[in-house]
Amino acid sequence: MTGLVATDITRTYVRHGSSRTALDGVSFTLPPGGRIAVVGESGSGKTTLLRILLALGVPSEGTVELDRRTVRPGSVRSLRWFRRLVQYVPQDPATSLDPRRSVLDLVATPLRLLGVDGDHRAKAGAALAAVGLNERYLQRRPTELSGGQNQRVAIARAVACEPQYLLADEPVSGLDPDLREQVLAVLAGLPSAVLIVSHDLSAVARLCSDVSVMHDGRIVETGSVRDILTEPQHSCTRDLIDAVPRLARPSQEIH
Ligand code: ADP
Ligand code: MG
Numbered sequence: 054m055t056g057l058v059a060t061d062i063t064r065t066y067v068r069h070g071s072s073r074t075a076l077d078g079v080s081f082t083l084p085p086g087g088r089i090a091v092v093g094e095s096g097s098g099k100t101t102l103l104r105i106l107l108a109l110g111v112p113s114e115g116t117v118e119l120d121r122r123t124v125r126p127g128s129v130r131s132l133r134w135f136r137r138l139v140q141y142v143p144q145d146p147a148t149s150l151d152p153r154r155s156v157l158d159l160v161a162t163p164l165r166l167l168g169v170d171g172d173h174r175a176k177a178g179a180a181l182a183a184v185g186l187n188e189r190y191l192q193r194r195p196t197e198l199s200g201g202q203n204q205r206v207a208i209a210r211a212v213a214c215e216p217q218y219l220l221a222d223e224p225v226s227g228l229d230p231d232l233r234e235q236v237l238a239v240l241a242g243l244p245s246a247v248l249i250v251s252h253d254l255s256a257v258a259r260l261c262s263d264v265s266v267m268h269d270g271r272i273v274e275t276g277s278v279r280d281i282l283t284e285p286q287h288s289c290t291r292d293l294i295d296a297v298p299r300l301a302r303p304s305q306e307i308h
Pocket of ligand 1: 075096
């Protein structure tokens with residue numbers, strides 16, 4: 054199957070002599086051009102799954118493939134082909150963006166590390182434009198920007214190399230409603246496949262066509278956003294829906 058495919062992933066953490074299963078037999082596919090959400094309560098295993106899909110974490114069992122080519126953690130060099138195609142917006146840009154560096158430096162560095170051809174300043178400017186920030190922001194530092202602007206810089210950094218797949222971990226958590234809408238609109242406008250991981254079903258329902266629901270390290274339900282919202286099969290899916298009364302408002306759809 055083409056796309057980013059995880060098969061039968063199990064991940065066990067051992068701490069203080071006892072083990073905990075963070076992922077238990079999870080299979081998941083992000084197809085080319087797909088818009089998929091993975092939702093679940095805190096601690097259900099979302100970040101662990103995302104990191105394994107990104108070859109940042111190692112599964113205890115199972116495999117990850119991109120277009121049938123096996124992917125596993127390795128050196129920057131051995132993963133360069135993969136990182137050019139699959140990029141990541143980490144949770145909490147406040148800690149993921151080095152406050153001492155300029156936005157230009159932050160956005161252009163991955164282009165250099167990945168060996169992308171062309172004018173990196175121009176590409177960084179174009180990536181900023183794609184997230185609604187003008188060229189002036191290239192000279193700013195993260196400490197001079199708002200939370201929503203930093204989140205957009207983190208997205209610009211990930212999309213500057215024009216990846217085919219973008220994986221974002223809780224990209225709108227902690228943002229106030231206006232900024233949340235802005236960031237969702239940015240993600241909706243990207244040409245790549247997008248996987249959004251969130252504990253907030255309402256934040257992702259309007260952007261994604263399909264959703265997988267995680268509970269306690271397993272995917273308990275997968276389907277179209279419409280089916281999951283209208284006919285949730287699992288009690289924890291109903292809990293996630295009940296937590297978000299705003300979902301009922303069709304006027305908030307993003308096109
Ligand atoms: P989510 O992103 O859905 O909140 P996580 O993937 O972060 O969930 O965590 C899933 C489970 O794995 C939790 O019980 C968490 O405590 C545990 N876990 C995550 N990372 C580690 C780690 N580095 N060491 C030990 N346990 C971990
Ligand atoms: Mg998480």
